[in-house]
Amino acid sequence: MVAADGDRGAGVTVRGYFNEDLSPAELEHRTRVADDLTADVRRLVSATVLTDTDDDSVAEARRHIAAATAALQRRTLDSDHFGIRYNSDGSRRHWGNAMVGRRNPIAPPMVLHHDAERTWAEFELGAQYEGPGGLVHGGVLACVLDQVLGSAAEHAGAPGMTGTLTIRYRRATPLGPVRAEGRLDRVEGIKSYATGSVSTADGVTVEAEGVFILPRWARAADGDIRTAGGDA
Numbered sequence: 001m002v003a004a005d006g007d008r009g010a011g012v013t014v015r016g017y018f019n020e021d022l023s024p025a026e027l028e029h030r031t032r033v034a035d036d037l038t039a040d041v042r043r044l045v046s047a048t049v050l051t052d053t054d055d056d057s058v059a060e061a062r063r064h065i066a067a068a069t070a071a072l073q074r075r076t077l078d079s080d081h082f083g084i085r086y087n088s089d090g091s092r093r094h095w096g097n098a099m100v101g102r103r104n105p106i107a108p109p110m111v112l113h114h115d116a117e118r119t120w121a122e123f124e125l126g127a128q129y130e131g132p133g134g135l136v137h138g139g140v141l142a143c144v145l146d147q148v149l150g151s152a153a154e155h156a157g158a159p160g161m162t163g164t165l166t167i168r169y170r171r172a173t174p175l176g177p178v179r180a181e182g183r184l185d186r187v188e189g190i191k192s193y194a195t196g197s198v199s200t201a202d203g204v205t206v207e208a209e210g211v212f213i214l215p216r217w218a219r220a221a222d223g224d225i226r227t228a229g230g231d232a
């Protein structure tokens with residue numbers, strides 16, 4: 001369905017799409033390995049922000065980190081990005097994505113759920129997402145909303161690149177558990193309009209609206225894009 005990196009068919013060239021057929025057993029295995037590894041690295045990132053240990057312990061940790069990095073680099077992907085990897089049945093892996101990537105420790109991660117109306121995720125934004133003291137960084141919240149609105153549009157069958165994202169920060173968002181939610185409001189040709197919010201137990205803290213535009217390279221392959229399968 002989707003060719004190797006660079007070839008989108010119809011003379012369209014785009015980076016980042018790889019056809020990589022995995023058997024169900026291989027996919028399950030790689031999923032478990034990825035989830036365990038990224039969970040460990042997320043704990044490491046959090047510990048790095050919050051440690052108050054002595055210099056010798058930091059030096060010891062750095063030696064271990066250097067060894068771990070070398071072990072992971074024994075073999076690496078052929079490309080400088082994970083990209084979006086497709087099975088021929090249309091299932092996809094966005095494992096490098098900054099917000100949802102299961103191979104990306106930068107991602108909180110957001111685990112997205114969908115129903116007929118909306119897309120949502122409930123997750124934790126901890127110490128590594130701090131902006132003002134004790135509060136979530138506004139750019140991180142924009143990133144969260146970009147993802148949940150974009151995914152809502154995509155899941156509703158009208159995907160696009162973010163053209164314009166408008167954010168209104170109504171109240172500060174304390175570090176900790178949050179819920180992000182988005183919905184597709186309407187579609188006008190190649191433009192999808194989505195709205196959404198971030199909330200905590202105390203209510204909505206941020207609202208957003210976004211315009212997502214099916215880019216030129218994708219318009220040629222419209223049929224493919226609108227029938228793409230689910231995420232793994």
Ligand SMILES: CCCCC/C=C\C/C=C\C/C=C\C/C=C\CCCC(=O)SCCNC(=O)CCNC(=O)[C@H](O)C(C)(C)COP(=O)(O)OP(=O)(O)OC[C@H]1O[C@@H](n2cnc3c(N)ncnc32)[C@H](O)[C@@H]1OP(=O)(O)O
Nearest residue numbers: 146147150151154159160161162163164213215216218225
């Ligand atoms: C199987 C493959 C699937 C591929 C699907 C394609 C895309 C899907 C991508 C992701 C979806 C997946 C999951 C969603 C998850 C996460 C969300 C995160 C998404 C991102 O993180 S994404 C990165 C940040 N994003 C960019 O990196 C965009 C850079 N930019 C461009 O790629 C172009 O700039 C583009 C495509 C925006 C427009 O380019 P273009 O050539 O298609 O535009 P063109 O001139 O033809 O205008 C056509 C009509 O859009 C209006 N228009 C143009 N630009 C506008 C704008 N900025 N705002 C509002 N309206 C705009 C015009 O006014 C005209 O409107 P009208 O027809 O009414 O006159």
